[in-house]
Amino acid sequence: MPYRAPVSELRFVLDHIVGFDRVAATDTFAEATPDMVEAILTEAGKMCEEVLSPLNRAGDITPAALENGVVRTSPGFGDGFRAIADGGWIGMSADPEYGGMGLPITLTMAVNEMIGSGCLALQLNPLMTQGQIEALEAHASPEIQDLYIPKLVSGEWCGTMNLTEPQAGSDVGALKSKAEDNGDGTYAVTGQKIYISWGDNDFSENICHLVLARLPDGAEGTRGISLFMVPKWIPDADGKPGVANTLKVVSLEHKLGLHGSPTAVMQYDGATGWLVGEPHKGMAAMFTMMNNARLGVGVQGLSVAEAALQHAIGYAMDRKQGKTGRDADHILEHADVRRMVLSMKADIFATRALAMDCAVSLDMAKATGDAAWKARGAFLTPIAKAFGTDTGIKVAGDGIQVHGGMGFVEETGAAQFLRDVRVTAIYEGTNGIQAMDLVGRKLMDRGAAAFALLDEVEAFGNDDLTTAATHLRKLTEWMLEQDMQDRFAGAVSYLGAFARVLGAFYHLKAAAAETTRAPLAAYAAGRMIPEAMAEMAKARTGAAELYAVSTDVIAA
């Protein structure tokens, strides 16, 4: 069952659900005309179908490997990467001054969705580079921008993010890597970093590591952290890769999935680096990189969900078992298989609309500078990340189930989707961290962004939906009155409820726009609204109830 890029579905979401025309109406993004959008999605989709999708199994079967200190990538990945780079897809949203296309992030996300459906392990590479480009555009010196960004946009060089250390995961502030001023404009960076996605490869000329480390006078915690550009090969006077930097890949992780993506332990031994942004302000720069990467990871969940759904439908329409009492005897005509497939399809539509809605907000914020758009995008980002990746995991699991016994056999490919997507709920901040961000930082506006979204939902005028939105409004008010521990106790359920209310909203909008979508929308809303109500009940748990079960009882 070959992957087919969902170009018309993406167009429908852009045109009828998330109001992409408003983005195209801005001066900043005036080039993003409907014809341009169609051309981009069609061209990118073709590459994903023809070049990337065929690589996906090879990456799983023949993982990236460390040989004599150098990473050998999976078969065909070099060609796949070149196709992505040559298509201009890495730097779609980058500044045209550096070779980018200056297009909306919404279109980057749409293209990323398809690339990730084709081959998620490979897509993680340009996703990291895209984040690095944004961080450099926002924070680096003109010299660094001029040298690095064009190479990153063209794909000659690749970018990585180096945050985590063994003792510093979700708690980034606990990191121990150090940087010392060499007195010549460079710094000596020393430390070990783990979970470095695409820490090395054999298809790019250079690898540009953005590394968080602490200067000698840096305070403890996140406030004393600085960001450094530490390239694998130190650029010479002509900007070509010169001598080797004092850094190395120590080992690669043996992972549940994403075998084609080398996850490195990196060692920096006084490696030469350049400061990016102000001293001690590294976290702000890193957040720039991570923020859009969070949406990008949510889209990875969508990517896998779409690929898994297509795979499952292909199987279900081929596999015959028993009498269905309907025209055809393939298993898609059996009620419970159909239920699974419709649920997958419903969740995918909601996830795609949510991701694109978030991206449109980010684009509108950039184009207009409007604080309300910015707040809307910031509020939707953790929801898009967590719900997108949860959907990826759920849909991949349902995809296995649709395959029956064949789903457990690796050759089918159904299991790979689950193995690959599982990490998306963990990296770029676990989904629990996303939920805490939502009920903490994202409610610091006293709920303004949340209430504005609920205004939109209620204005749509569907009774059941409005009832759910009203409950969610009351829950939001309740959250605002709680201390942070109580909010955290219900955070994941609050996020889950918000995602489902929005999901039902998008579906009902779709039904209003196109009558053929009404049946799926009715089915989706009939699931998402009751589920949202259940999540809302759970969201009011409160910390006291959690800690009433003592640690001794838990460990007994």
Added chain:
Amino acid sequence: MPYRAPVSELRFVLDHIVGFDRVAATDTFAEATPDMVEAILTEAGKMCEEVLSPLNRAGDITPAALENGVVRTSPGFGDGFRAIADGGWIGMSADPEYGGMGLPITLTMAVNEMIGSGCLALQLNPLMTQGQIEALEAHASPEIQDLYIPKLVSGEWCGTMNLTEPQAGSDVGALKSKAEDNGDGTYAVTGQKIYISWGDNDFSENICHLVLARLPDGAEGTRGISLFMVPKWIPDADGKPGVANTLKVVSLEHKLGLHGSPTAVMQYDGATGWLVGEPHKGMAAMFTMMNNARLGVGVQGLSVAEAALQHAIGYAMDRKQGKTGRDADHILEHADVRRMVLSMKADIFATRALAMDCAVSLDMAKATGDAAWKARGAFLTPIAKAFGTDTGIKVAGDGIQVHGGMGFVEETGAAQFLRDVRVTAIYEGTNGIQAMDLVGRKLMDRGAAAFALLDEVEAFGNDDLTTAATHLRKLTEWMLEQDMQDRFAGAVSYLGAFARVLGAFYHLKAAAAETTRAPLAAYAAGRMIPEAMAEMAKARTGAAELYAVSTDVIAA
């Protein structure tokens, strides 16, 4: 984090939740005194901790392999199997006349839980043998019983189930394997069978395949199927393994998990077999084997959930990240990690109580012949299978999440639990099939068994629980008025709702029995009841809504 057998927890469930004393009060099971139960659970638990649990990783890393037509099992599995056999754990519930202990199936399930927590891939072997023993006790001729059952009970020989063929999975009636009368009391069995768990091994003297095949005069569909005992080595006049039968392992599947369990494609080429039961009545015999195996597979979900929970708690209490604002800084003190761990713990308690409740019903039915007990056990079996395995998958997933990035790294072991348990929702009848059995066959009593269970729940007298039970009663009445397709459309949600209402009931009973359990019970009921309400809303979907989304739209 070594596995610790939850002996006292099992005792609590038996004594305070499912009324095991009623089983022990019957003549049939008079030996199952509290002292006997304690001794059995303690002894079996010790073996699981010390012998089986250490094998679990080895089975994953070094899968069973086919070498020159013979299966070489994973390192240590032969010793592990011998420990299980020598402990008498295979034939705990088998007839003492054949060397069994004649103990309640409830105790077999309790011991099976611990064996599966220790090493699920290995546990699948005796589980298949246990099912075969039951089928032979109920349906085989005295000659076959006398020859085979003692060897199966002692573990000298192992048993397998051969149902599935490439075109006949959930639709067993589509099988093509044939059997012809040899005229000497034996039959020549020919055909290919797939997904044969433990189709071969290198640690038992003989392997006894129960094979479904069709006699020349067998009707089409399930009504024309007969069951045959087809041993790997044909027993000689002394009952010792003699000449090789004409059967072979063609290949082993490369699976997502359970690598230590060889899943074989078996080829029978006129292999010598003996009829078990009446001609054309093979499905009835197979159902005997499958029925308790279904409960056994539900318990497998529980096994993995318990092991994954212990593993996650061990990690969470060791891992320090950030400030928790509480006494300790390990991540179990963070609200969202605690939420995950409590949810895991709550679901496991409910799953264990459900499995044991079902087992007690089966034992009481056997001991008393009472039709109400029989119906109760039959109603609970598909719920225990589906909810148990869904819980295994969910808890294993949460276990990965608790580990953060380490959860995606195979060395941690968290991912193996998910890979291993995933198939339990598929084999012995997919969870969708279980749900269809529940709303179809198990409501053929016009809801009597369902209503009797809801009477028990309502009699407990908790207001929230009673409200949920009343809704479930109305939903059951609604189901009884629908045609089968409409029932099937809501079957999985109906089962999910029933499981959660029962789960909340068990928890509240636990709180009433032991006040230290009240906090977890409150937390559990506060989740399960709203979730049950959501599932009940979804259960009323109806087939029309499912098929309103046309196949063309799905495939578009």
